[in-house]
Amino acid sequence: MTTQWFYDVRTGEVQELERKGRDKDLLGPYDSREAAQHALDTARARTADNDRRDREEEDW
Numbered sequence: 001m002t003t004q005w006f007y008d009v010r011t012g013e014v015q016e017l018e019r020k021g022r023d024k025d026l027l028g029p030y031d032s033r034e035a036a037q038h039a040l041d042t043a044r045a046r047t048a049d050n051d052r053r054d055r056e057e058e059d060w
Contacts, residue, residue: 002031003016003035004016004017004028004029004030004031005017005028005029005030005031005032005033005035006020006021006026006027006028006029006030006036007026007027007030007036007037007039007040008020008021008025008026009024009025009026009027009039009040011025011026014033014036014037015036020041027039027043029041044059
């Protein structure tokens with residue numbers, strides 16, 4: 001079984017599924033520790049992409 005990883009926005013720590021904190025503080029799951037370490041960058045990029053799409057839809 002593959003380990004799932006989470007990023008805790010409250011503590012800034014990467015955690016394994018078995019040791020994760022409170023769900024409300026977590027981003028994930030991610031398939032690797034490295035992906036979880038970049039969770040905030042991934043979230044920012046997705047938000048920027050969604051904002052861009054929203055602006056394009058408004059222009060229609």
